Amino acid sequence: MLKERTNTLALEQPLSLLSRIQWIQSFLVLGLHACGLLGLWFAPRAVDLALFFGLYLATTFAxxxxxxxxxxxxxxxxxxxxxxxxxxVGAAALQGGPARWTRIHRRHHQLTDKQGDPHSPLKGFFHAHMGWIMCVDAEEGSDYRELVPDVSGQDPWVRVLDRGVLFTLPWFLTGIFCYAVAGWRGVLWGTVLRxxxxxxxxxxxxxVCHVWGTRPNQTxxxxxxVWWLGLLTLGExxxxxxxxxxxxxxxxxRWYQVDFSGYVIRLLARLGIISNVVRPPRVN
Ligand SMILES: [Zn+2]
Ligand SMILES: [Zn+2]
Structure with missing residues (x-):
């Protein structure tokens, strides 16, 4: 009887592990890394670097x-x-649709480094970095647009990005653009490696930003x-x-905390394009 139960448990564990895998995202993440290895053989030309940096800036800002x-x-x-x-343009970063991204990110802020945080390093550095993306989300199967109705509202142009795998459409368009400009090597550098x-x-x-770095605010x-990530992510x-x-x-x-995204927001506000900007606290 005990042996039978042990066997059942042994069968259940791998099955439950399999059922926790987010297959579409795992395929995208692992597949793109495999494609990226081609960068070791095909060095970039000037046009490939222009596509890489141009699209990197556009998608990182978005x-x-x-x-x-x-x-x-x-x-x-x-x-x-x-x-x-x-x-x-944000969807072209291939990080999911805006409603799903927002819902998961708001949960991160609600439960930061506690039970229920989607990507806390308390479950391990790898989990926080990329392991969590390959796992089924706690609210997987829900219509994320209904969970964060303020994100897409009734705007069909935003709503469509959270429908099935349609969030990949803008990313594929950047691939087609890179191919038209610079062929397959352009796709490799401007889309895959970017x-x-x-x-x-x-x-x-x-x-990294939940493990190493400075904590001027006692949150x-x-x-x-982390200053170098501030530069690489344009302020994040x-x-x-x-x-x-x-x-x-x-x-x-502070003046030395370089935040390119913040500078763009200030500029857009000054030009009158955006309004009601939430300002940071005054610091010494
Ligand atoms: Zn945030
Ligand atoms: Zn955080």
Whole structure:
């Protein structure tokens, strides 16, 4: 009887592990890394580097300014055309649709480094960095658009990005663009390797920025400021500041905390394109 029960448990465990795998995302993550290895053989030409850096800047700004500061935290108010533009260019970073991204990120802020945080390093550095993406989300199967109705509202141009795998459409369009400009090597550098670079730097915010770095604000979590990630992610590396005041549209609070996304937001506000910008606290 006991032996029978042990066998049943042994069968159950691998099955439950399999059922916890998010297959579509695991396939994308592992497949893209495999494709990225081609970069070892095909060195970039000038045009490939231009595509890499151009699209890296566009998608990193769209994730930081659009997905994160506008949609997830409502750090400012933007006209419809700009919300759509940021949502579509953000989706080209291949990090899921805006409603799903927002819902998971808001849960991170609600339960930071506690039970229920989707990507806390308390479950291990690898889990926080990329392991969590390959696992089924706690709310998988829900219509994320209904869970965060403020993100896409009734706008079909934003809603479509959270329908099935349609969030991949803008990313495929960048692939077609790179192919038209520079052929397959352009796709390799401008789409595959550019996406991998942004993935890992974004993931470092969840892993590195909750393990190493400075904590000028005494938040009730493990968030840290990491200056070099601040540069690479155009401002997201000031993560301890961000956890201290999540709605603030600027993550760099001091003159030396370089926050390119914050500078763009200031410029857009000055030009009158956006309004109701949530300012950071005054610091000495
Ligand atoms: Zn965090
Ligand atoms: Zn946030």
């Amino acid at each position: 994730i930081g300014i659009g997905y994160h500061r506008l949609l997830a935290h409502r750090g400012f108010v933007a006209p419809q055309w700009l919300r759509r533009l940021l949502a579509w 996406t991998l670079a942004l993935w890992h730097f974004t993931w470092c915010i969840n892993s 009730r979590d493990e968030s840290r400021n 590396g000031w993560h301890n500041n961000h956890h201290a005041r999540p709605a603030a549209a600027m993550h760099g609070w």
